[in-house]
Amino acid sequence: NAGVIQTPRHKVTGKGQEATLWCEPISGHSAVFWYRQTIVQGLEFLTYFRNQAPIDDSGMPKERFSAQMPNQSHSTLKIQSTQPQDSAVYLCASSFPGLGSYEQYFGPGTRLTVL
Amino acid sequence: GDQVEQSPSALSLHEGTGSALRCNFTTTMRAVQWFRKNSRGSLINLFYLASGTKENGRLKSAFDSKERYSTLHIRDAQLEDSGTYFCAAEAASSGSWQLIFGSGTQLTVMP
Numbered sequence: 001n002a003g004v005i006q007t008p009r010h011k012v013t014g015k016g017q018e019a020t021l022w023c024e025p026i027s028g029h030s031a032v033f034w035y036r037q038t039i040v041q042g043l044e045f046l047t048y049f050r051n052q053a054p055i056d057d058s059g060m061p062k063e064r065f066s067a068q069m070p071n072q073s074h075s076t077l078k079i080q081s082t083q084p085q086d087s088a089v090y091l092c093a094s095s096f097p098g099l100g101s102y103e104q105y106f107g108p109g110t111r112l113t114v115l
Numbered sequence: 116g117d118q119v120e121q122s123p124s125a126l127s128l129h130e131g132t133g134s135a136l137r138c139n140f141t142t143t144m145r146a147v148q149w150f151r152k153n154s155r156g157s158l159i160n161l162f163y164l165a166s167g168t169k170e171n172g173r174l175k176s177a178f179d180s181k182e183r184y185s186t187l188h189i190r191d192a193q194l195e196d197s198g199t200y201f202c203a204a205e206a207a208s209s210g211s212w213q214l215i216f217g218s219g220t221q222l223t224v225m226p
Contacts, residue, residue, distance in 0.1 A: 031212065043201065043216035056211040089156070095212065102205065102212050103148060103163040109156060 002026075004107030006092050012113045013082045021077040021110045025094030032075045033093040033104060034067055043091070049075060050097075082114045118142055121202055121217025128224050133173075133190035136220045138202035140183040145207040147178045147185040148214065152199040161187070161200075180207070192224045 005024040013019050025032045033048040047057040049069040060067065064082075069075040079086055089111050093104040120139045128134055138147070149161040162169050164178040164185070173192075178185040185202055199221050203214035 033213065035214075035216075042218050043203070045213040045215070048211075048213060050212075056213060058211070059213070091158070093214075097212070100165070101163060102146065103160065104212075104214060105160060106150075106158040 004092055004094050004105055006090075006107035006110050008110060009108065010111045010113075012115065014115050015083060016081050019079045019082050019086075019112055019114075021079075021090050021092075021112070023075045023077070023092030023107060024073060025075070025092070026096070026105060027073075029094035029096045029105075030072070031095040031097055031102070031104075032069060033095070034075070034077050035091040035093065035106075037089040037091060037109070038087075046077070046090075079112075082112075084114045087112055087114045118206065118215050119202060119204055119217040121220060123220060124218065125221045126223070128189070128192045128222065130193060130224060130226055131191055133188065133192060135189070136187040136200055136202070136222075138185045138204070138217050140185075140204060143183065143207040144178075144180060144204035147176075147202055147204045149176055149185075149187050150201045150203065152201065152219075154198070158201070189222075192222075194224050194226065197222055197224045 007022045031050045034046040037043045045059040047060045047067045052069045064080045067077045089109040091109045093106045095104045146165040150158040162176040168177040175188045199219045203216045
């Protein structure tokens with residue numbers, strides 16, 4: 001089991017460019033979560049999917065951020081017109097909500113730097 | 116406001132000693148997870164608790180939903196235990212499974 005896979009591990013974009021981050025959940029896990037980590041805000045929730053359907057996007061910035069899960073094997077987080085304040089480590093997690101446990105397992109993260 | 120208050124923010128221990136980290140919750144939580152951030156920056160799962168206590172080696176965790184807290188006890192600390200520890204919890208009032216994270220405890224184990 002390779003765990004949650006995130007690509008790329010590092011991404012540098014110029015201000016105004018688009019960034020797409022990829023996440024491959026653990027095989028068989030039906031829930032996928034996105035979080036963001038910054039020095040100032042700490043770890044904060046963005047959005048999550050269950051069985052590929054968007055369930056809660058309450059943490060997503062209203063503009064420029066979108067997430068999709070086109071199939072059970074990957075999810076993407078897209079940031080349009082990136083701004084320096086978008087610089088952060090973006091973490092993906094997956095969970096198999098069986099037997100009443102919703103334990104989340106995290107990937108290594110993608111460090112996004114917006115110049 | 117902050118729903119997960121983690122303390123202390125930093126902790127220094129000598130090898131062989133022990134201590135406890137604590138998370139207090141401002142609302143009722145359904146479950147709690149404890150993580151350690153490893154040297155590569157990845158979050159390593161330590162415990163998942165919906166109630167009661169769990170123990171794994173030199174680590175022991177407890178979660179009391181009614182009293183709104185969770186603890187992580189470390190005994191016989193080793194140098195490799197150094198790192199940042201996070202608690203994270205699921206709010207019972209929301210139907211969401213999102214984790215709300217504490218701000219972390221930077222643990223340094225000294226020879």
